[in-house]
Amino acid sequence: MRDPIIGIDLGTTNSVVATVEEGRPRVIPSRVGGRLTPSVVGFTPNTTERVVGAPAQALAKEHPDCVVWATKRFIGRRFTPELVQAARSVVPYPLLGGTTGDVRVKMAGRTVPVTQVAAMILGELKLDAEAYFGREVRRCVITVPANFDDGQRQATREAAAIAGLDVLRLINEPTAAALAYGLSRGFQGHALVFDLGGGTFDVTVLEVTDGVYEVKATGGDSALGGEDFDLKIVDWLLSQIDEPLRESVHRDVVSQHKLKVAAEQAKRELSEYEETLISLAGLGDQSQSARKLTGLETVLTRSFFDQLCEPLSERCLEVCRAVMKDAGMAPSAVDTVLLVGGMTRVPLIRQLVTDFFGKAPSTEVNPDEAVALGAAIQADELARQSGAALLLDVVSNSLGVGVLGGKVRRLIPRNRSVPVVAREIFHPGRHGQTEARIPVYQGESDLQDENRKLGEVVLRNLQAGSRGDTSLEVTFELSNEGLLAVRAVDLQSGLSEEVRMEARPHLPVREADRLVKEQAAYAQKQAQQDARKSEDKFRKLLERGEKLARLLQHSAEENPGEEAQAAVANVRSLLESGHSALQAQDAEQCAHVARQLTQLLAGR
Template structure:
């Protein structure tokens, strides 16, 4: 039996895990029974016990200072004053810098690396998959936004390693969504993926032909997502709080969390109705011993919500226009538009898409599930080597070398196909220079200050002489996963240096080792709890199966026929297999029988 492989969508708002069974991708339910896991993590106030997903959302109602969410926006980033300032407008919890400059969050009085938060979510998805299969699961494909840089991708890999996962490949979220869409419908032509998630916005144009998925252009806004639309409602609600209380509410974590939850609920309701009522109480300063609170009663219409978000809508359109220019295509040439991300359920977003491209977007794929399903398809492709699909992706951000005058000379342009190797000759900045520093930048500007510096390669022991007589060949090599290697060679002497560019600081090795051990201990303890629950659940499932077997047997006796007799025999055989597996403590076999029996029972009820 081949080891199970999974596809993971590690999202800003929700995360999901999927697999391929019988040639079809399917979502793996959480152990709590849901299809999606909220990307929310908390630590309980007294015991610092971790909670992930819905339990963390519940904890936030009473202890919002013990919970963090939307941390994907900060993974793999370097802690800077600019990042701190921008974060304050998006999330209420404090951000802090680690010893190596990594980003950390504070919850329940503890400082936690953002990478560890991601690992906690990934670990929970891993446990869901292991409960589903009844065996250990380690191999996976994880999706990332198309505009994630090398640092963010490597931080995602580091989080997966802490969670005990072996990442076969990272693939871009829009490409994964198109993969699910294409294989499920046999689509060929130009497809555009409009991916508006909780924290990021990506647009990708692909050409699908005979199982080849060739990305033509990709672009996005890394600071635009559902969270920003929610904040428009939060700001509007805050403006309606009575003046004596407004500043208190703005400073109070509990009150602001109430506004955030109300905003999310209002946004969802406005996708179904033209108007929603918002009623809130307990707004004020919860830290004061003498508490005085106020409330808020208001109504929000769909049309006014659209006005509040007009500037955000324009940013969405600007990205679409930019990507179509890069693809050298008119919007009308797009054959199908695939919506991805929960925000694409909002009516005015769908209207915006249909107006721009001149056609209604596809609604045949669940926008919350498409990315995970595509990741599962690709993970199955990689392990089975079936060769049904070939992914040809592109560079999400231009890459270049800093030169004299504060400029950047571009070696790899955005939207160039990957993998790619680019070479160019440079010379030292002055005569008799004994070492050359080669700064590496990412971004679309010609100016260094307007781009992001990824790192620096230093070539030492140059032969002193005229700069014109010291040619330096710089080579950029970018992998399928957007991982950059840079090499510099002094062509006169053959002296060379090479570096794998790291755009972020790693966690300190001792801390990373400690987190791996903590996660392993948590997973082992939780797996034992899950095993007991699974056994109890399986026994009850066998009881339901027994009732179905008697019903089918009775039906076969009243209406003799090969079909009825076969159906009864199949269920009886499945039950016998299940009992043997239960007695021998074969968890994997029990899980397989449970999946088959659940499918039969669900079909019978339908």
């Protein structure tokens, strides 16, 4: 039997893991039940026990200072005062800087790298998959937003390594969603993926022809998502609190969490109803012994919510206009619009898409699961190498180097097909230099200050001479998953060397090794607990299977026939195999029987 392989959507709000069985992609349920795992991580206040997903969400109700969420917005980013300032308007927990410039978060009195938070979520999804298959799972494909830069992609791979996963490939989320849609429905034509998740927004146009998925253009906003729509409601609720107490409510972590939960719940309810009642109590500074608390009760209508979010809606439209321009297409030329991400369930967004493209979006794809299913399809394709699907992606943001005068010289333009190699000759900034530092930027502006600095290419031991006589050839090589490799050659001496991106944040080697060991120890302990729970669940499942067999036997006696007898024989065979596997302590066979029995009991 082939080793299991999975696809993972590591989301800002929720994460999903999926696989392909019998040619069909399926979501793997979590061990606590449900198909989505909240991307929430915490530590219990007294025992400092790790909690991930739904248990962490529950912990946040009583101890919001022990929990973090939406950390995907900070993974692979460099710690800067500007990032800290921007984060204050999005999340209540503090950001801190690591020794290499990486971003860290504080919860339950502990400082944790954002990369480790991602690893904890990935590790939980890995455990879910191992419980599902009854054996170790290592190989995977992970999706990332199309506008993730090199540092963010490298950090995602680093998190996967800590979690004990081997990443076969990173693929862009919109491409994965289109893959899930196209292969399952035989679609051909131009598809636009409108991906508005919890923390990022991507728009991608693809041409699908005979199993080839060619990205024509992609764009997005890495600081726009469902969290921002929630914050519009939070700000509106804060404005209704009396001035003397407003600031204390704004500063209080417990109060802020209550407002955030209420805002998200209101947004969900407005997807079904025209208005919703918001009622909150116990708002104020919880840290003071003689605290003065207040409450809030108000009604939010769908039409007013739409008005509150108008600036965010316009940002969505700006991205759509830019992508259609880059693709050289009119909005009406798109054959189908696929909605991805939980925010696309909101009527405001669906109406915005309908108005802009002149057609209602497709509702055939589950917006919460499409990306993970596409990742699973790609993972299965990479394992089998059947040639059923070929992905041709593009560069989501231009890449260039900083030159004199604060300008940027573009080497790889946006929407260029990947993989791609670009070379450029540079000269030192002054005579007699023995070291050259070449800054690398991502973005569309001609000015360095208006782009994101990814790092610096450092070339040392140059032969000192006149500026014009020293020629440095810098090569950018961008892989098909958006990872950047840089190489420099001193053409005068003929010497070449691989150079490092010194400004790219990463974890120190010793710390990364320690986190790998910590995760492995946690996973081993958790797997032992899961094994005991799985055995109990399997025994109960076999009991339900016995009842089903008796019902089918009774039905076959009343209505004899080959089909009825075959159904009985099938269940009896599964039960026999299940009891044998249980006796032999064969976890993989138990899991195999459990999957088949569960489908039979569900009537599938």
